[in-house]
């Protein structure tokens with residue numbers, strides 16, 4: 139009933155209600171087919187990450203939406219997913235006088251496959267549901283989320299979910315534990331539609347059963363072996379530098395490594411924080427001096443009871 143999970147903590151700030159919007163990783167992504175509407179039928183295991191944007195929300199009574207953002211390269215117009223979310227939620231509420239001031243602080247890199255924009259949109263739905271006093275249920279918000287983007291509904295079901303359809307059908311997937319991950323952000327971003335255009339739909343899709351079992355059991359070794367992303371091949375074809383970063387990470391023998399979503403971020407799953415520090419130092423040291431540097435950071439996948 140519109141109550142946020144512990145992952146979507148609300149607090150009061152000088153600009154209004156403050157909501158934290160986490161990034162996600164795909165630990166598995168298979169494509170089952172292309173649909174008549176142009177989207178692809180997917181099976182994907184998504185998990186939240188302790189890397190957050192912040193959205194600040196204050197209601198207005200004049201029907202206006204004003205979004206500001208600390209990243210000047212990001213659009214703050216109707217194409218921003220936060221504004222799109224506000225627009226769709228107001229339509230659902232049926233009250234044209236609902237308005238809001240929104241301020242977004244970006245920490246999640248864009249064009250990285252980490253769904254920062256989708257998470258910001260989900261944070262807007264949860265926050266506006268509260269400040270507009272709508273009291274819509276989680277299920278009702280998920281329907282609005284699906285109209286905003288394929289990845290938005292996932293962020294209403296943190297910390298992890300098995301997502302199907304376009305990605306908008308989410309079954310909560312309880313994690314056995316949290317895993318430390320080393321996230322490597324190549325100096326190039328990737329466009330999701332461009333990656334999907336480059337994709338060859340497989341004749342016989344894989345089964346996601348092994349990855350789900352490993353994730354539920356909290357078994358790092360089995361999870362590392364079961365990581366898979368069908369979008370790696372088309373993404374690597376579009377951006378060879380992403381494949382080079384992936385190979386440098388894999389050469390350090392973490393329990394597993396993968397590209398997230400449609401890229402360009404790649405990540406290593408690590409046994410423990412000590413192993414993550416080793417992998418992070420190794421991948422920084424392995425970067426050739428004549429290449430634009432990748433950004434490397436250590437994070438942790440979210441669990442039902444976040445620290």
Ligand code: C5P
Pocket residue numbers: 176177178179180286287288289303304305330331334
């Ligand atoms: O739903 P969203 O706006 O995030 O999708 C962005 C683009 O990614 C779509 O326009 C489509 O090209 C591609 N996509 C897809 N199949 C999906 C999800 C996204 O082809 N299941």
